[in-house]
Amino acid sequence: xxxxxxxxxxxxxxxxxxxxxxxxxxLQACVELNVSTSFxxxxxxxxxxxxxxxxxxxxxxxxxxxxxYPLIADSHPAVVxxxxxEMIKHRNRIRGKKLLIIASSSYPKASRTDxxxxxxxxxxxxxxxxxxxxxxxxxxxxxxxxxLTQHSRLTQPIITSLQLTAEALSKGHSVPWEAQKLxxxxxxxxxxxxxxxxxxxxxxxxxxxxxxHIFAQPYAFDKNDLF
Amino acid sequence: xxxxxxxxSNNDDILSLTMARCLQKMLSAYYYRVSSYLLAQxxxxxxxxxxxxxxxxxxxxxxxxxxxxxxxxxxxxxxxxAITPVTLGGYxxxxxKIIDRQLPTLLPFYDKTNGETHYMKRYSxxxxxxxxxxxxxxxxxxxxxxxxxxxxxxxxxxxENSIAKILSRDASAYEIQSFLKTALSSVGVI
Numbered sequence: 001x002x003x004x005x006x007x008x009x010x011x012x013x014x015x016x017x018x019x020x021x022x023x024x025x026x027l028q029a030c031v032e033l034n035v036s037t038s039f040x041x042x043x044x045x046x047x048x049x050x051x052x053x054x055x056x057x058x059x060x061x062x063x064x065x066x067x068x069y070p071l072i073a074d075s076h077p078a079v080v081x082x083x084x085x086e087m088i089k090h091r092n093r094i095r096g097k098k099l100l101i102i103a104s105s106s107y108p109k110a111s112r113t114d115x116x117x118x119x120x121x122x123x124x125x126x127x128x129x130x131x132x133x134x135x136x137x138x139x140x141x142x143x144x145x146x147x148l149t150q151h152s153r154l155t156q157p158i159i160t161s162l163q164l165t166a167e168a169l170s171k172g173h174s175v176p177w178e179a180q181k182l183x184x185x186x187x188x189x190x191x192x193x194x195x196x197x198x199x200x201x202x203x204x205x206x207x208x209x210x211x212x213h214i215f216a217q218p219y220a221f222d223k224n225d226l227f
Numbered sequence: 228x229x230x231x232x233x234x235x236s237n238n239d240d241i242l243s244l245t246m247a248r249c250l251q252k253m254l255s256a257y258y259y260r261v262s263s264y265l266l267a268q269x270x271x272x273x274x275x276x277x278x279x280x281x282x283x284x285x286x287x288x289x290x291x292x293x294x295x296x297x298x299x300x301x302x303x304x305x306x307x308x309a310i311t312p313v314t315l316g317g318y319x320x321x322x323x324k325i326i327d328r329q330l331p332t333l334l335p336f337y338d339k340t341n342g343e344t345h346y347m348k349r350y351s352x353x354x355x356x357x358x359x360x361x362x363x364x365x366x367x368x369x370x371x372x373x374x375x376x377x378x379x380x381x382x383x384x385x386x387e388n389s390i391a392k393i394l395s396r397d398a399s400a401y402e403i404q405s406f407l408k409t410a411l412s413s414v415g416v417i
Contacts, residue, residue, distance in 0.1 A: 013276040044273050072274060072327045074379045075317050079273050082320035107344050108337075115317075115376050122315040122369055194337050194344070201335035204282045215334065216285040217350055219302035 002036050003172055006062035008055075009041040010069030010080040016145025018104050019068045022137075022162065025148045026066065026102075029166035038062070042079045052086055059087070059094045064132065064169055067120065068102035070140060075116040076103070084123050091127055099124045100165070100175060101134035102183075108193050110138040110184035132168075133175035135161060135183040141197050142187045157182040229304040230254050231297070231354075232263040235311035235322025242361060242396060242403075243310045249407055250308055257416055262300050266321040269293040273324055280331035286349055287331055294328045302332055304354045306414060307385075313360040313393065316372030329384050345382045356380070356389035357414045363396050390414060 007027055011019035020041070027037040040058050043051045059065060067083075069076045087094060101120045103113035113136040124131045137158065148155045148162075161182035165175050186193065205211045232250055236243035247263055254261050271294045280288050288295055301307055311322040318326065332353070333346040358377050362370065370393050377391035392410045394403070411417045 011276065012273050044275065070276065072276070073323075073329065073384055075323070075376060077273065078320045078323035078327050081314060081317060081323045085314060085320055109344070112344075115372065115379060118372055119315050119317045119376075122372065126315060198336050201281060205285070205335075208283050210283060210285055213285045214281075215349070218284075218286045219299045219332065220350065221299065221303055 002034055003064055003170060004036045004038070004062045005030050005064045005066060005169055006058055007037065007039050007066045007068065008059075008083070009039065010067060010077055010083070012042070012044050012077060012079055013070075013145070017070075018140050018143045018145050019070050019102070021143060021145060021148055022102055022104065022158070023066070023068055025159065026162045026166055029163050030169060033166055033170040035166070035170045042083060044079065046082060046086065055083070056086075056090055056093060059097070062097065063172070064098045064100065065129075066100045066102060066169075068104075069116075071103060071105040071107070071113055071116060074112070075119060088123075088126060095128070097127070098130040098132050098172070099127075100132040100169070102137075103134065104137040104140045106140045106197075108138050108186065108190040110136040110186075112138065131174075133180060135165065135175060135180055137183050139187050139193050141200070142193065154187045157185045157187070228259050228306070229300070230259040230261050230306040230308065231300050231304050232261060233297070233307065233309045233322060233325060234263070234265045235309060235319040235325075236265075236267070236361070238265065238267045240312075242398075243312075246310055246359070246394075246403060246407065249404070250411075253407060253411060254306075254308075254416065259306065259416075262297075262304075264293075264297060266325060269297070271297075271321075271324050271328070274327040274330060278330075278335075281335040288328060290328075294325060297325060298328060298331065301329070301354060302350055305352075306416065307354045307356045309356060309358045311358065311360055313362045313369060313373050316369035317376055318358075326380070326384060332384070340382050343382060353384075353386040355414050356385040357410055358389070358391045359410065360391060360393045361396055362393055365395065388414065 007023040011017045030037045046052045069080045105112045117134045161179040164179035205214050234247045251261050311319045336347045338347040360373050374391050381389050
């Protein structure tokens with residue numbers, strides 16, 4: 001029986017989600033290797049029963065869980081924490097899975113995901129799952145939710161990394177070191193990335209006619225009126 | 228002086244509710260004006276990463292819920308006490324929601340401290356965060372992770388005097404009282 005992979009997209013962004021693009025590419029590569037795949041996007045809020053029960057049913061059906069998320073405030077988004085809390089509560093129903101993590105960060109270095117990945121490792125131990133490894137990516141803004149093949153010269157290391165990962169998943173193996181290394185490789189020089197991001201934010205703010213107010217402090221009030 | 232208490236535990240968690248009440252009394256005794264929130268009871272959405280708080284409405288989140296009020300109070304206070312169960316070495320989902328939603332208090336430009344890149348802060352004075360983690364059973368690895376996470380957040384969201392303290396769930400009333408005194412003294416309240 002072929003391996004069943006479930007990609008869980010832990011990005012609440014509705015458009016331009018790099019996490020989603022990584023997932024779509026990985027799943028396509030898996031399909032080409034005759035791996036059965038499914039995709040689930042975490043909802044902004046878990047309803048009392050609906051979304052959570054659907055998701056747990058999908059997890060129950062899968063052999064390999066690929067949990068992917070963007071880094072927010074140095075760790076995974078709240079919605080992913082919530083998923084972990086719920087999965088721990090229902091652990092008896094969803095035993096014996098393998099877990100792969102894909103973490104992307106808008107910071108230049110992929111290593112900034114280290115704490116969040118360590119937390120995911122702790123989650124894997126708590127659930128008694130098999131750890132397949134983690135792919136960490138920096139410079140998320142280079143992709144900015146576009147298809148990986150759109151700028152394939154820049155994204156080639158990521159494409160190769162995901163292809164190697166799909167191959168490993170099809171055999172039920174851990175993610176090879178080579179795939180992890182390629183994913184972590186900066187797509188453009190770090191200095192250039194930092195300038196590009198700053199320039200882009202200013203450019204978009206100007207386009208939105210708020211360039212002059214980019215340093216605004218709207219939350220600064222007279223403290224005596226507030227408390 | 229103003230302080231905000233953020234309780235990121237469940238509605239029915241007696242220990243954290245007791246701690247929040249205790250903290251409110253202690254801080255009031257030191258002339259702090261305190262706003263306290265049990266986050267599980269507040270209607271708060273997740274950050275949707277639209278980045279409008281950087282690119283369309285600088286410094287302002289457009290999600291119309293309680294988080295905006297809380298963020299304004301945080302930005303105008305000198306101390307934030309956050310209470311959370313240590314969830315696998317991180318924060319609870321309820322507390323993480325608030326921390327994720329602090330994005331408007333940052334600027335979309337990079338800065339470097341000790342060779343580590345982070346976003347610049349929008350406000351020159353950020354409150355000190357005292358993050359209290361509650362553990363069910365001692366686990367050194369997860370506790371260290373929790374300390375590392377708070378230390379990392381010092382650069383990104385909190386100010387440089389912020390600290391993490393960990394309390395065991397089975398602490399006695401006396402131990403809780405003395406823990407809170409020590410914790411408040413380590414952030415300069417007492």
